[in-house]
Amino acid sequence: MSQATIILLVASCLNALILSSMYILLGLGFTFLFNIMGILNFAHGVIYMIGAYICFILASTVGINPWLAMLVSIIAMGLFGILLERFVFRPFLGNINLIIVVCIGIITVLKNAVSVSQTYTVQMTPPFVQGVFKVGIVSLSWERLLIFLIGVGLLILVLLFINKTKQGLQMRAVAQDKEGAILQGINVNYISALACVIACALAAVAGSLMGSYLTVNPYMGDDIMIKVLEILVLGGIGSINGVFFAGLIVGVMDAFLPIVVSGTQTQAIMMFAIVIILLFKPQGLFGKEVRT
Amino acid sequence: MKRTGSTLLVTSIIMTAILVLSSLAGCAKTTSTKTSTTTTTTTAQPLKTYTIGLLAELTGFLGAYNTATVNEAQIAVDIVNEQGGIVVGGQNYLLKLVVENGQSTLDGTTAAANKLIFSDNVKIIIGPDAYFNSAVSGLCEQNKILHIAGYCTMQPDELDASTTWTFLGQAAAINYFTGALAYLKANYPNVKTVALTMPDDGSIPFFGAAVQKMVQDAGYTVAGNIIGYNNSATDFSPYSAKIIATGADACIACSGVVTPNGNILKNIRDAGSNMLFVICNSVIPKNYIQVAGAKEATNVVDCSAGYIGNPNPSSMLQEMIRRYQLSTQGADLVTLEYANPVYELVQLFKQTNSFDPQTLKTAFAGLTSIDTFYGTGTISGIKTFGINQAVSYPLPITTIDNGVATFRQYEPAIVP
Numbered sequence: 001m002s003q004a005t006i007i008l009l010v011a012s013c014l015n016a017l018i019l020s021s022m023y024i025l026l027g028l029g030f031t032f033l034f035n036i037m038g039i040l041n042f043a044h045g046v047i048y049m050i051g052a053y054i055c056f057i058l059a060s061t062v063g064i065n066p067w068l069a070m071l072v073s074i075i076a077m078g079l080f081g082i083l084l085e086r087f088v089f090r091p092f093l094g095n096i097n098l099i100i101v102v103c104i105g106i107i108t109v110l111k112n113a114v115s116v117s118q119t120y121t122v123q124m125t126p127p128f129v130q131g132v133f134k135v136g137i138v139s140l141s142w143e144r145l146l147i148f149l150i151g152v153g154l155l156i157l158v159l160l161f162i163n164k165t166k167q168g169l170q171m172r173a174v175a176q177d178k179e180g181a182i183l184q185g186i187n188v189n190y191i192s193a194l195a196c197v198i199a200c201a202l203a204a205v206a207g208s209l210m211g212s213y214l215t216v217n218p219y220m221g222d223d224i225m226i227k228v229l230e231i232l233v234l235g236g237i238g239s240i241n242g243v244f245f246a247g248l249i250v251g252v253m254d255a256f257l258p259i260v261v262s263g264t265q266t267q268a269i270m271m272f273a274i275v276i277i278l279l280f281k282p283q284g285l286f287g288k289e290v291r292t
Numbered sequence: 293m294k295r296t297g298s299t300l301l302v303t304s305i306i307m308t309a310i311l312v313l314s315s316l317a318g319c320a321k322t323t324s325t326k327t328s329t330t331t332t333t334t335t336a337q338p339l340k341t342y343t344i345g346l347l348a349e350l351t352g353f354l355g356a357y358n359t360a361t362v363n364e365a366q367i368a369v370d371i372v373n374e375q376g377g378i379v380v381g382g383q384n385y386l387l388k389l390v391v392e393n394g395q396s397t398l399d400g401t402t403a404a405a406n407k408l409i410f411s412d413n414v415k416i417i418i419g420p421d422a423y424f425n426s427a428v429s430g431l432c433e434q435n436k437i438l439h440i441a442g443y444c445t446m447q448p449d450e451l452d453a454s455t456t457w458t459f460l461g462q463a464a465a466i467n468y469f470t471g472a473l474a475y476l477k478a479n480y481p482n483v484k485t486v487a488l489t490m491p492d493d494g495s496i497p498f499f500g501a502a503v504q505k506m507v508q509d510a511g512y513t514v515a516g517n518i519i520g521y522n523n524s525a526t527d528f529s530p531y532s533a534k535i536i537a538t539g540a541d542a543c544i545a546c547s548g549v550v551t552p553n554g555n556i557l558k559n560i561r562d563a564g565s566n567m568l569f570v571i572c573n574s575v576i577p578k579n580y581i582q583v584a585g586a587k588e589a590t591n592v593v594d595c596s597a598g599y600i601g602n603p604n605p606s607s608m609l610q611e612m613i614r615r616y617q618l619s620t621q622g623a624d625l626v627t628l629e630y631a632n633p634v635y636e637l638v639q640l641f642k643q644t645n646s647f648d649p650q651t652l653k654t655a656f657a658g659l660t661s662i663d664t665f666y667g668t669g670t671i672s673g674i675k676t677f678g679i680n681q682a683v684s685y686p687l688p689i690t691t692i693d694n695g696v697a698t699f700r701q702y703e704p705a706i707v708p
Contacts, residue, residue, distance in 0.1 A: 004536070004537045004539060007533075007536070007537070007563075008533050008534070008536070008537040011529065011533040011563060012530060015527060015529045015530055015533070018527065018529075019526060019527050022526065023526075112351075115351065115355050115356060115359075116359075118356060121579075121623050121624065122550055122554075122579040122582050122583060124582060124583060127585070130585070130587075132562050132564075134564070139562060139563055139564040140562065140563075141558075141562040144529070144562075210526070213527075213555075214526075214527075214551055214555060215550070215551045215554075215583060217356060217551075218355065218356065219352070219353055219355070222524075223525075223526065224526060227526065254525075254526065254527070254530070255527075255529075255530050256530070257530075258521070258522075258525075258530035258531055259530060259533065259534050259537075262492040262496070262519075262520035262521075263491070263492035263520050263521045263522030263523070263525065263531075264492045264493075264520070264522060265492075267522060
């Protein structure tokens with residue numbers, strides 16, 4: 001095996017891990033909301049975009065430290081999550097049609113508002129870290145390593161939160177049996193708001209990081225939303241484990257397929273693979289059978 | 293009950309706000325264009341107006357970009373109107389742009405073209421962008437509408453021998469590629485093999501095939517197949533890894549925008565390769581430095597449209613830059629791909645003393661050169677498109693090393 005091939009394989013493995021961590025991060029936020037509130041939040045991509053813009057504007061235009069800008073973005077989007085839950089999602093709980101319409105409304109308003117308010121210039125958040133990390137024949141930018149580390153770190157934190165904290169256990173209880181949770185004295189509205197805050201904050205982290213790695217634009221959430229939906233359907237809607245494994249699968253495919261086929265063929269093959277998997281596992285890899 | 297009622301009230305208010313804001317957002321671009329035109333009308337004497345259709349992708353992936361290029365076209369119209377407009381048949385006319393949104397889709401662009409032709413009743417259409425001409429050129433041919441595009445990816449029905457009513461007012465993207473290849477050949481004798489990359493947006497079998505042949509005709513070996521990337525990829529590292537693995541001496545980014553190309557460059561450098569990176573598209577070097585990073589933006593040749601900072605801009609270009617920066621709080625010009633067709637049209641109006649599309653078409657087809665914002669443009673394209681209806685103009689070549697862009701020369705870049 002030539003050195004070029006080895007470098008290509010190693011680079012692709014690293015790419016797969018980095019992409020997977022970002023996908024899992026976003027998929028988790030989406031799954032949180034679905035589990036707790038039964039809401040498919042199609043506006044998640046737009047929340048990711050707004051999170052990226054807040055960080056970009058604070059770091060580039062206002063000139064504050066990018067880390068601080070990301071923190072502000074997380075807090076701002078977390079607060080937005082509270083408003084979202086209280087005034088948008090809660091009134092329509094249980095009505096999927098209305099929720100979809102509301103999500104489309106949020107997407108249209110936020111995306112167009114950003115689009116018309118921005119001048120056409122390249123918009124990019126200043127780098128959080130700079131430089132290249134080199135091991136043997138492989139080199140990787142610190143920026144990409146950071147995305148991976150933050151992704152993995154947050155994933156561990158979220159899993160710890162769900163499994164080890166009182167609120168996390170309450171979330172699991174609400175997800176498993178809402179009425180039962182209410183009878184046990186769990187404040188479902190509080191837990192729902194918390195889920196919204198976590199989902200929006202995770203989207204803000206992902207958006208801030210990707211705004212520095214790629215660029216920021218009003219449509220950046222559209223493509224990532226398609227990825228998130230692919231992951232959710234493949235993993236089984238509502239399954240945390242499903243998000244983890246489907247995120248890995250999609251990340252690996254995204255990293256390796258472009259090596260052998262072109263860009264759009266990558267998308268087509270990926271969708272085909274997902275359809276094939278769903279033919280044998282209609283509920284997704286980790287999804288539960290729908291109870292009637 | 294009371295709580296449910298108040299919740300419903302708040303929800304209703306939010307939904308109403310969403311609807312109102314949504315409507316406002318959707319109307320925003322049309323409003324700004326109309327405002328600009330109205331301002332001009334009040335300051336000029338002539339009463340009659342002549343309407344030109346402008347087809348742009350104001351929403352979708354080209355939304356922000358085309359918003360800027362429409363702004364440039366409007367400035368070009370404002371300049372003409374402030375100078376007294378156009379005199380045709382002894383009557384003064386102010387020019388007016390009517391803009392329709394193609395929504396960055398072929399269906400949307402077809403609908404917008406139909407609206408321009410059958411509802412707005414225009415006889416001249418400028419635009420659209422990217423690969424969307426295929427939705428417009430045929431319609432213009434059938435209805436004898438003069439169509440002046442600003443960009444072409446050489447897909448079927450965009451511009452060929454059968455689209456006689458279509459002109460390419462700015463021969464991008466092949467124009468940029470021609471200039472870059474000529475400079476590469478003259479200045480980098482050590483480059484023998486090249487990797488080619490471009491968006492996988494359907495143009496590879498057409499634009500890709502054409503540039504591949506040009507590269508081979510120039511004596512280079514193309515390393516592997518054309519590397520087509522997904523414009524909306526989350527990460528462009530896999531493409532960079534693939535480019536490095538070809539072992540080519542240089543990579544030519546044949547077309548595309550700054551996000552993918554800048555990231556591919558960044559990832560190539562971060563992976564430890566210093567291969568020559570040649571960019572031929574409508575993005576200024578400054579933006580590549582911004583996206584790739586100063587350290588990574590090195591050993592780069594850029595051939596793109598003429599912009600701020602390049603020596604000896606024409607007085608028209610200087611005026612365009614001044615006004616554009618005023619209207620955008622200092623932003624850089626984009627490509628003038630809608631403004632150049634406006635400028636060319638004005639020359640045709642003056643030359644023919646007519647708005648008749650047949651007369652204008654015949655006059656345009658009979659020219660061998662025409663003025664552009666970037667200097668004298670050459671009308672060519674028979675070998676590339678099968679018809680001599682593409683305007684090429686001299687392009688600035690810039691090299692970038694360690695984040696510093698240096699102007700080298702103007703390359704004639706005449707499309708064969």
